[in-house]
Amino acid sequence: MKRLGNFMKLIQNENMKIYLRLRTWIMLGFIVLLPPFLSLAFYLAGGENMSGWSMVLIESRILFFLITIFTVVVAADSVAGEFTWGTIKLLLIRPWSRSTILLSKYLSTMLFALFFTVVAFIMTLLANLVVFGFSTDANLAAGMTDVAYIWKFYLMEFVTLIIIVTFGFTMSSAFRSGGLAIGLSIFFLFAGNLITGLFALANKAWVKYVLFMHLDLTSYINGGNGPIPNYPTTLGFSLAVLAVYFVIFNVVSWTVFRKRDVAA
Amino acid sequence: MSQTAVARLQNVTKVIGKRTIIDRVSFEVRPGEVFGFLGPNGSGKTTTIRMIVGLMGLTDGDIYIGEHSIRKDFPKAIVQVGAIVENPEMYKFLTGYQNLLHYARMNPSITKGRIQEVIELVGLQGRIHDKVKKYSLGMRQRLGVAQAIMHRPKLLVLDEPTNGLDPAGIRELRDYLRRLAQDEGTAVLVSSHLLSEMELMCDRVAILQKGQIIDIRSIRGEAENQGTALDEVLFEVDHPDAALGILAGQGEGRIADGFLTLSADRKGIADLNRKLVEAGINVYGIRVKTKSLEDQFLEMTGSETIG
Numbered sequence: 087m088k089r090l091g092n093f094m095k096l097i098q099n100e101n102m103k104i105y106l107r108l109r110t111w112i113m114l115g116f117i118v119l120l121p122p123f124l125s126l127a128f129y130l131a132g133g134e135n136m137s138g139w140s141m142v143l144i145e146s147r148i149l150f151f152l153i154t155i156f157t158v159v160v161a162a163d164s165v166a167g168e169f170t171w172g173t174i175k176l177l178l179i180r181p182w183s184r185s186t187i188l189l190s191k192y193l194s195t196m197l198f199a200l201f202f203t204v205v206a207f208i209m210t211l212l213a214n215l216v217v218f219g220f221s222t223d224a225n226l227a228a229g230m231t232d233v234a235y236i237w238k239f240y241l242m243e244f245v246t247l248i249i250i251v252t253f254g255f256t257m258s259s260a261f262r263s264g265g266l267a268i269g270l271s272i273f274f275l276f277a278g279n280l281i282t283g284l285f286a287l288a289n290k291a292w293v294k295y296v297l298f299m300h301l302d303l304t305s306y307i308n309g310g311n312g313p314i315p316n317y318p319t320t321l322g323f324s325l326a327v328l329a330v331y332f333v334i335f336n337v338v339s340w341t342v343f344r345k346r347d348v349a350a
Numbered sequence: 351m352s353q354t355a356v357a358r359l360q361n362v363t364k365v366i367g368k369r370t371i372i373d374r375v376s377f378e379v380r381p382g383e384v385f386g387f388l389g390p391n392g393s394g395k396t397t398t399i400r401m402i403v404g405l406m407g408l409t410d411g412d413i414y415i416g417e418h419s420i421r422k423d424f425p426k427a428i429v430q431v432g433a434i435v436e437n438p439e440m441y442k443f444l445t446g447y448q449n450l451l452h453y454a455r456m457n458p459s460i461t462k463g464r465i466q467e468v469i470e471l472v473g474l475q476g477r478i479h480d481k482v483k484k485y486s487l488g489m490r491q492r493l494g495v496a497q498a499i500m501h502r503p504k505l506l507v508l509d510e511p512t513n514g515l516d517p518a519g520i521r522e523l524r525d526y527l528r529r530l531a532q533d534e535g536t537a538v539l540v541s542s543h544l545l546s547e548m549e550l551m552c553d554r555v556a557i558l559q560k561g562q563i564i565d566i567r568s569i570r571g572e573a574e575n576q577g578t579a580l581d582e583v584l585f586e587v588d589h590p591d592a593a594l595g596i597l598a599g600q601g602e603g604r605i606a607d608g609f610l611t612l613s614a615d616r617k618g619i620a621d622l623n624r625k626l627v628e629a630g631i632n633v634y635g636i637r638v639k640t641k642s643l644e645d646q647f648l649e650m651t652g653s654e655t656i657g
Contacts, residue, residue, distance in 0.1 A: 092458055172437065
């Protein structure tokens, strides 16, 4: 228990390095202000009959893009930044194993994503409650309430976010370059759809195991058969594929971070 | 190998690719001594220091801090070490205090009171709540020292500690390190290419060249031996040739730059002087020519450039 308490101090340290930067609060500003701004703008543009729930969904999609990018930026700095600043030399000469230090960085990055997601959730609900109200049901999916749909949507999107951020974290740890980690993760985020489209045309069973095919899980919410028309998949299958990649990414992160010399 | 050594390097070897960067380096640092680590650029000083603090792995050999191996028992070994590796890089967006708090949280033995004590010790109390980006290099250096000594390490490792310090700062650091070694028994390992600086600061120095230790010598010890050791002595006299004749039977004398030069110990110098005076030679000055560490270092490492 005492060890856990001490470990929490490492998390506290990482949090201090995230939240005592102006940058973080500018990011949070975007997440807080974007929903009311979009809702109001759409309302004034003649969309006063829009259902609040539909608007929540649209704004949440946009916000997840932002949160993913912001978290990747945090992940990139968390490891690669320490190398760039040279502070890694003072950080690693403490009575903690490198694995534990990396774990504290990983967890605090994920806590950042969770915090921003909760803020996004509250802000979209609040903004649309005020602007449009939730009196009418938008029927986002057959056989379930809008609230249930939104909950599931957040859950699925958060899984995708974890995978992309983990990838960014791995790049950050492997290449020790924040820019490269951010760049590749954003490529991952945006190229995913294009690559999915391309592979969906392919007529080979192995496309089922391509990571990019499983980065949008929301199609499963209303009972879809997955992204590849010829090879139906289930949510469980997608999660299993993602889990394998998740483990691979983390094994690479930890192996590289533990073994490599801090030379420069 | 004595059991009392604070740090013990045993055949430490580092191979990168096919090159052997560090080749079977062994030495030990004792409690209360300031140990200098000298060498031309590229000789492997920084690599060795990085291996001691666990930033780089060892290809062969082992390093013990107290009785704990840095390879097998890293947390228990490193907890006894405080270090600044190259420049003291701090989180610039945090204040000096937050930087110290950051490192203090990683070691449960450090109390808030101790942080305050260290801040006063390095003289940063006036500016500790300013962001580090507003600090001068000298202030960052002080903050670096503060984080290194906060947990009262048994071994303090400083890589090129005088870099970027002004003469007053260097002097202050030197006095502080000596005090730390004497009063608290801390073993201090410093690397530097500033030879004269090392001469003033260290008890012993190891000289490293091309990844190998070529000499380990005691500096203070030599100063104490001065009574009996033979030194080069320069006599400034009015008639060097005549003087040389008078002292003919007293060993190898020669005349260089108008000075009469002989080898003699302390007592010998007085005897020689008396002989000259009794023979009617005017002696204007007697000077013992001590070899500086720099001379010795250059002699050993050959013509390679330093620094």
